[in-house]
């Protein structure tokens with residue numbers, strides 16, 4: 001059976017590709033050298049870009065199962081077109097090429113971001129309606145998911161929550177851990193809201209469980225075993241790092257006001273002075289603020305029932321493993337911007 005994984009030069013896709021052993025596994029990469037640097041000769045690398053339908057046509061020939069994991073992930077300051085081309089047009093091209101190649105099963109990676117922050121009830125389950133107010137990233141992922149759900153192809157959709165774990169340099173938790181380790185982080189808001197993180201191994205387990213199923217046309221939430229208040233999440237990160245919790249607490253409206261001011265300021269700075277000075281992203285953005293202050297808790301019983309998937313990695317265990325990776329790879333000694341640069345060459 002030939003399996004193709006997209007997004008394997010990124011965080012989630014590389015973990016998925018590494019776990020798919022024993023079959024004929026290939027990864028699709030727009031930059032094959034980047035994929036070869038990650039995998040060596042352990043998997044076959046085929047060239048392909050979601051924005052280029054011809055490349056997909058070639059890459060999909062003979063494929064039985066497709067794990068479409070890759071996407072233009074949230075990168076502050078990028079224009080709408082950057083997201084739209086890879087996430088919306090790209091998904092359209094993927095579906096078309098998969099139909100032409102008669103692929104017999106597709107696992108599509110969406111996100112809980114399709115609900116945005118417009119929650120109508122909690123815990124949120126798969127039946128919750130899509131949100132209305134979106135960032136470019138979440139908005140284009142919602143449009144992509146709509147294409148997928150409207151398709152008659154044999155697709156199983158997974159919607160992971162806030163993922164953390166080794167090999168995620170650009171991820172929010174990695175960045176928070178690096179800042180906390182240097183004492184450069186403050187609590188935001190009251191911190192009583194719940195977040196519901198998920199460790200990468202649980203996400204991969206869920207994706208592979210979806211790949212073993214035949215739940216075509218269904219969507220499944222992938223979250224960790226526990227929701228936790230944001231304050232306690234930060235405290236658990238400090239414990240994992242062996243540092244004291246932050247002493248400073250920024251009130252919500254002060255942070256909101258700051259993000260409204262900082263975002264245009266940073267765009268101007270990036271344009272005229274460059275991204276190196278003070279980094280390419282402001283210390284607070286509206287989307288980050290909503291992400292860390294929204295009260296979010298999800299119901300994962302559908303996945304347990306239909307996929308037999310039960311998340312197992314608790315927050316403290318997952319954070320310990322993430323910190324271990326940061327230490328082993330020397331990232332805790334590096335500045336955040338340097339660490340992100342490191343990921344580009346691995």
Ligand SMILES: NC(=O)c1ccc[n+]([C@@H]2O[C@H](COP(=O)([O-])OP(=O)(O)OC[C@H]3O[C@@H](n4cnc5c(N)ncnc54)[C@H](OP(=O)(O)O)[C@@H]3O)[C@@H](O)[C@H]2O)c1
Pocket residue numbers: 006007008009010011012013029030031034048049050051069070071072073085086090109110111112141159160161162163164171
């Ligand atoms: N990380 C999270 O917390 C999270 C949460 C929920 C859902 N998700 C979903 O999980 C999936 C994987 O995200 P991630 O965190 O692993 O992101 P990531 O680390 O940024 O990886 C994205 C991957 O997609 C590839 N890609 C992007 N545009 C492409 C294009 N036009 N053609 C070919 N490949 C393209 C990238 O290739 P390059 O290396 O060439 O850029 C990279 O391999 C996404 O669908 C995302 O929406 C992530």
